[in-house]
């Protein structure tokens with residue numbers, strides 16, 4: 001019997017990552033290219049189809065399914081992308097159906113952070129439970145909520161938009177079209193802006209090493225804690241996974257974040273029994289996570 005793969009795809013704001021994941025969950029033919037290199041024409045779906053056809057053509061085995069993580073809101077059925085500030089010309093297209101028709105295999109879509117949660121759940125041996133949440137702090141805030149083993153979609157598909165809780169007193173514009181959303185104050189974008197404004201001499205990767213004890217950065221970490229605590233206070237999760245590029249930065253004050261999460265969470269419960277797990281930021285997390293996701297969907 002020849003080799004067979006699930007192709008996992010992770011479309012980020014900057015990079016497009018793809019890999020062929022085998023039955024033992026090892027990644028082969030991993031590629032990372034700038035998003036613009038894949039979506040280099042107005043017909044985004046056509047460009048994506050061409051790219052995938054070339055990619056699949058070079059594999060030494062068959063492809064059983066594809067799954068794609070997107071930095072976007074998706075419809076409840078996970079077939080159409082509703083809004084993606086960072087991917088041009090993809091909104092309201094029947095992506096899953098078009099790719100299924102082109103490749104004659106099941107094609108699944110989910111939010112990129114849902115794929116990260118699938119990966120982390122397995123990697124950190126999280127048992128099946130009622131409520132599992134993932135809060136990922138990168139350029140923005142990614143959030144995935146798993147209820148009894150299923151990603152919570154919500155009526156319109158937009159559940160788990162933790163980054164867009166409103167913050168009093170902020171008038172910063174957000175990619176979603178609103179103003180004053182949390183992710184503009186507790187995501188990497190804010191950090192980059194703060195550096196330009198106050199710490200131009202510091203390389204962004206050293207910002208916590210050099211300035212981590214200053215009020216501005218402590219407030220930034222406190223806002224991350226507020227976002228996480230908001231989720232905890234509403235859902236009382238069995239486990240809370242925290243990850244993304246920001247907590248993975250050099251000298252990020254994880255113990256201070258922990259302290260502030262405990263400060264903001266309701267007492268005595270859930271505060272006394274919080275199970276917070278800090279996850280590593282990994283290059284192919286969402287690619288393998290997408291394969292886990294596709295395997296589960298196929299079993300259904």
Ligand SMILES: [Zn+2]
Pocket residue numbers: 163164174175176177178181
């Ligand atoms: Zn927003």
